[in-house]
Every structure is written in C-alpha cells, then in structure tokens.
Amino acid sequence: MKILFMNGSSAGSDMNSYIRSVMNSVEAAGHEAGELVLRDMDYSPCRGCFNCWVKTPGLCVFKDDGDTLCREFLTADIVVLASPVIMGYPAALVKNALDRIIPLIHPYLEDVGGEVHHMKRYKKYPQLALLLEKSGDTDEEDIEIINNIFLRAAINLQSSLKFLRLTNSPAEEAAHAIINN
Amino acid sequence: MRLSIINGSPRGVSSNTGKLLESFTKGFLETEGNSFEILHSIKDRPDFVTEKEMFLGAERLIIAFPLYVDAMPGSVKELIESLEPLKGKNPSLKLMFMTQCGFPETHHTRFVERYCEKLARRLGCLYNGSICKGGCEGLTVQPPVLVEKVFRKFYELGKIYGETGELDTVTLGKLAHPENLTPENLKQVIPMVNNFLWDGLMKKNNALDKSFDKPYGGNL
Numbered sequence: 001m002k003i004l005f006m007n008g009s010s011a012g013s014d015m016n017s018y019i020r021s022v023m024n025s026v027e028a029a030g031h032e033a034g035e036l037v038l039r040d041m042d043y044s045p046c047r048g049c050f051n052c053w054v055k056t057p058g059l060c061v062f063k064d065d066g067d068t069l070c071r072e073f074l075t076a077d078i079v080v081l082a083s084p085v086i087m088g089y090p091a092a093l094v095k096n097a098l099d100r101i102i103p104l105i106h107p108y109l110e111d112v113g114g115e116v117h118h119m120k121r122y123k124k125y126p127q128l129a130l131l132l133e134k135s136g137d138t139d140e141e142d143i144e145i146i147n148n149i150f151l152r153a154a155i156n157l158q159s160s161l162k163f164l165r166l167t168n169s170p171a172e173e174a175a176h177a178i179i180n181n
Numbered sequence: 182m183r184l185s186i187i188n189g190s191p192r193g194v195s196s197n198t199g200k201l202l203e204s205f206t207k208g209f210l211e212t213e214g215n216s217f218e219i220l221h222s223i224k225d226r227p228d229f230v231t232e233k234e235m236f237l238g239a240e241r242l243i244i245a246f247p248l249y250v251d252a253m254p255g256s257v258k259e260l261i262e263s264l265e266p267l268k269g270k271n272p273s274l275k276l277m278f279m280t281q282c283g284f285p286e287t288h289h290t291r292f293v294e295r296y297c298e299k300l301a302r303r304l305g306c307l308y309n310g311s312i313c314k315g316g317c318e319g320l321t322v323q324p325p326v327l328v329e330k331v332f333r334k335f336y337e338l339g340k341i342y343g344e345t346g347e348l349d350t351v352t353l354g355k356l357a358h359p360e361n362l363t364p365e366n367l368k369q370v371i372p373m374v375n376n377f378l379w380d381g382l383m384k385k386n387n388a389l390d391k392s393f394d395k396p397y398g399g400n401l
Contacts, residue, residue, distance in 0.1 A: 045226075045256040046249065047191045054382035058396040074397050087261050088299055089252070096255030106393065107379045109284075111367045116284050116374075121393060122401045137303065145299060149292045153251040 003178060004076035004126070005035045006069075008083035008094035015133045018167050019082050022131070025175030036072060038093040041065040045096045052103035058121060059103055066100040073101050074122060078162065078178060082131040088142040090132065098153070105158060117155050125158040131174060133167040182346060184209060184217040185239035187232055189246035189257035193221045197317045198245050198281055204332040205279075205312075208339025215343045222260050229263040236267055241275045241309070241346070244297075247317070248282035252293045261300065269305035276306040277348060283318025285370050287357040290315065310348040312338065313357050319378040331356075 003026055009015035023033040043066040051061045060066050073079055081098075083090035108119040130150055132143070147164045154161040163177055186206070190196035199221075206217050222232050236242065246257045253261070278297040280290040290313040301308035312335075320328055334356045341349040362370060383389040395401060 045191060045223075045254065045259075047223075048196075048247065048249070048254070049192075050382070054379065055386040055388055057383070057388055057391045057394045059394075071397050074401060087258075087265055088296065088303060089258060089261070092255050092258035092262055095250075095252065095258045098250045099255045102250070104397070108375045109371050111371060114361070114364065114367070115288070116286060116362065116367065116371065122395055122397070124401065141299060145292070145296050149252050149296065152289070152292055156251060 001077040001179065002032045002034065002075065003078045003080060004072055005033065005080045005082050006094060006097060007035055007037045007039075008081065008091040008097075009039075009133065010084070011039060013084065013133070015082065015084060015167060018133075018171055019131075021171035022080075022174045022178070025172050026179055029175070029179055031179055034072065034076070036069065036097075038091075038097055041068070043069060043096065043100055046099035046102065050107070053107035057106075060100065062100075069097050070101050070104055073126065074104055076126040078129060079126045079159075080129045080131050080178060084133040085135050085138045085142060085146070088138065089146060090130070098157075101157070105156070112155055118158075120158045122158075127162045128154050128157065128159045129162040129178060130164040131167060132164065182209075182212070182215045182343060183240055184215070184342075185235050185242045186217060186219040187222050187235065187242070187244045187260070188219060189222050189244060189254065189260060191223050191247075191249075191254050191256055193223050196247070197320045198247050198279070200320060201281060201314065201317070201332070201335050202243075202245055202279070204335035205339035205342075208336040208341075209343040211340050212343035223256055226256055226259050227263075229260050232260060233263060233267060236264060236274070237271055239271070239274055241277070243277045243279055243312075245279035245281075245312075248280055248284075248290055248293065251289065252296070264304060268303065272305050272307075274304075274306040275309040275346075276301045276304065277309045277311065279312040279314075281314045281317040283316075285316045285359065285366075285374070286362055287313050287315035287360050310350075310353070312348065312353060315357075315359070319374075319382075322378055322381060 026033045043064045083094045106119040106121045109116045110119045190198040282289045294311045338352045
C-alpha cells in the first residue's frame with residue numbers, strides 16, 4: 001500500500017519525529033510511505049471560484065503546490081492527516097490543503113444515505129486517517145467534534161475515515177492501525 | 182446597538198455570505214440608532230490585524246463563513262488561530278456565527294455549528310447563537326422568488342435582532358428549513374441542481390463536454 005502523510009505540524013514540533021517513526025514502521029512492514037510537509041509547500045487557500053468544477057473541470061486555476069496535493073492525495077491508498085489540534089481543530093495548514101483537493105471530486109450531487117453529497121470524478125479515492133497531537137486546551141469534546149466533522153468530510157471526499165488517533169500512544173501502534181484493517 | 186461583522190468568505194465582498202449579511206444588516210438598521218461595521222477577512226490574512234482589533238473592541242460580533250469541506254474555510258481557520266492570544270480578553274463579547282452551505286439541507290452545517298459554540302467558550306466570550314442556512318450555492322441563478330424568500334428571512338432575523346439584541350429562535354428555525362430532505366425532495370432537487378446550476382455554469386464556459394475530465398490520469 002501507498003500511505004501518504006500530510007504533515008501539518010510546525011518546524012520545531014516533536015510531532016515531526018513521531019511522524020518519521022510511524023513512517024519507518026509502515027515501511028518496515030513493506031509498505032510505501034510518502035510525506036508532504038505542508039509548511040514547506042506553497043499553496044494559497046481555496047477562493048471558492050469553482051473554476052475547477054465548471055471551467056477547467058478537475059483542475060484548479062492556481063498554479064502552485066495545490067497540484068501536488070491533488071496528485072499525491074489521489075494516488076495514495078491511505079492519507080494520514082497528521083496535525084496538532086489548534087483552537088479545537090486541525091491546523092489551518094491542513095484545512096487549506098483539504099480545501100484545495102476539491103478538484104478531485106465532481107460538482108454533481110447524489111443521494112448518499114438520504115443526504116445530498118458530491119459525486120466522484122475518479123474511480124478510486126484513498127481512505128482518510130487523522131493523527132492528532134493535543135494542545136494544552138484540547139479536551140474530549142474537541143476530539144469528538146473533530147471526529148464528527150471528518151466522518152462527514154470523508155463522505156464528500158469519496159472516502160471513509162479509517163480512524164482518529166492521538167500521538168500520545170506509541171508510533172508502532174499508530175503504524176499498526178494504519179496498515180491493518 | 183452596535184454590531185461588528187467579520188465576513189470570512191474567501192470570495193470576499195461578492196460572496197453569497199455577503200449577500201445574506203446585507204439582508205440581515207438592512208433589517209438590523211431598521212431600528213433607529215443601530216449601526217454596524219464589517220470586515221472581509223480574506224483580504225487581511227495572514228495577520229488579521231483589523232479583525233483582532235475588532236474582536237477586542239466589539240460588544241456584539243458575528244463571524245460568518247461558507248461551509249468548505251464540512252467545516253470553516255482554511256482561511257477562516259487561520260483567522261481563528263490568530264485569535265488564540267486574545268482568549269479571555271473580551272469576556273463581555275456577545276459572539277455569534279453565521280454558516281451557509283451550498284448543499285440544499287441545513288443539516289450539513291450543524292457539525293461546525295457545534296465547533297463554533299465551543300469556540301465561543303474557548304475564547305472566553307458569551308455565545309449568542311449561530312445562524313445556519315443550507316441551499317445557498319448559486320443564489321444568483323436560483324429562481325428569484327426562492328432567493329427573495331431567503332433574503333426576506335435574513336432581513337426579518339436582522340430586524341428582530343436590531344430590536345431585541347437576540348437571534349430569534351423561531352426565525353432561525355424557519356430559515357434553516359429544510360433541515361433534511363425527504364426521499365421525494367431528494368429525487369426532485371438533485372437533478373435540478375445538477376442540470377440547472379452545474380450544467381448551466383459548465384455550458385456558459387464551454388466545458389460541459391469536459392465535465393468528467395480526469396486531469397490526474399484517465400485510468401485513475
């Protein structure tokens with residue numbers, strides 16, 4: 001399997017070495033692990049112009065690293081969003097990255113379990129997983145709110161949420177959760 | 182009464198969020214002596230200096246944004262992160278939120294609404310409610326009768342807010358209709374949105390034949 005880590009942590013954070021350990025374990029088990037260090041990438045926030053849906057279907061008008069985000073996301077089997085929880089939600093770096101992958105889905109709506117959601121553009125999409133580092137003010141309610149939002153975001157991204165885990169457990173356990181069903 | 186507003190829409194002034202706020206403030210201004218100020222935060226990233234000043238000085242503040250990937254747009258998350266050092270610095274602030282989404286059902290906004298309520302507590306402010314509204318994509322191409330009804334409700338909500346200083350729960354409920362769609366509604370609404378809104382926009386751009394293009398690989 002190809003596992004993509006979208007690293008939303010800051011340069012000095014311990015989370016970088018934690019992600020590295022998880023990647024090493026995943027690779028040791030014979031899988032391919034890739035990392036996008038979001039803070040080192042250049043992508044603007046989505047401006048909601050919808051040109052990627054109605055003018056140049058599938059392609060964003062911005063010529064920046066959003067292109068890499070889309071390509072790497074689409075070609076992974078599992079995408080691990082690795083991020084600190086800041087003000088009760090994953091980092092803006094991660095949210096801006098997610099907003100920029102909407103060219104991968106189709107604007108058309110369809111009925112998914114009695115609710116309106118977006119249709120696919122491609123055949124296959126990766127599973128999503130959340131690897132979160134708590135901040136001083138993060139509590140159980142925050143984690144529940146994040147989990148509930150991402151269960152829904154996963155539907156709209158033609159994916160499913162494999163798990164939400166915190167970085168306070170050993171990296172080997174996180175790696176195990178990623179590569180096992 | 183003085184109302185402060187941050188429009189967090191990435192589309193800025195010309196956004197659907199902006200149009201809805203316009204109706205709300207029109208109603209709000211019907212009460213003599215009321216006034217408001219509004220900022221479009223997309224212009225002020227990444228430092229949000231004026232938004233931070235507004236947060237510190239405001240008595241009543243609405244943070245408004247469209248739903249992006251089931252939550253606040255990334256640029257609004259940047260704004261929220263910039264408010265972290267201001268936690269507890271304006272304990273009498275009456276903080277409200279307005280979230281609109283393109284999906285026809287308001288239900289989609291309820292999950293970030295819970296985040297917003299928690300955010301008000303996290304910032305040490307008084308949470309004064311959220312305005313939630315589905316069905317807001319393509320307000321410019323929807324039938325004028327429907328659009329007028331939406332604007333009218335925002336006007337009424339703003340008018341009552343201007344008189345009482347409270348978001349009226351009955352009007353909020355009417356505004357949120359439909360919270361969910363029945364199976365019959367779904368069968369009607371889905372082809373309507375796909376054909377009129379999306380196909381219409383693609384046709385305008387000569388892109389309808391490219392609708393299902395796969396620029397990252399035809400085999401994917």
